Amino acid sequence: MDTLVLIVALSTIIWYLINRAKEELWSNLSFGKWITIAVAAILSFAVVFAFNLDLIFALNLTPEISLVGKILTGLVLMSGSSAVSEIMEAVGK
16 A cells, blocks of 8 residues: 555656646747656656556555566556646646
C-alpha cells in the first residue's frame, strides 16, 4: 500500500511541476504539446527507475519487480496529466 501512495504522490508532484513550467515556458508554442509529452516521459521514467517503482508489483499481481512493470508504471505516470491537472484547477478556483 505504501508504494501505491508513493506512486500517486509522485505523479501529483510531477504533473504539478509540468503544469507550472508549461504555463510559463512553452504554453504559447505551436509544438508545446510535444514538449509536455517529452518532459512527462523524462520525469516519469526517471522517477520510476530512481525509486524502483512497479505498479503491478505494488498491486500484488506479481511476486517481484519487473522491467515490464516499471515501463507500465512510467506510462501511467506519464498519462496522469489530465487527472492531476483537473484536480489542480478545481483546487485553484
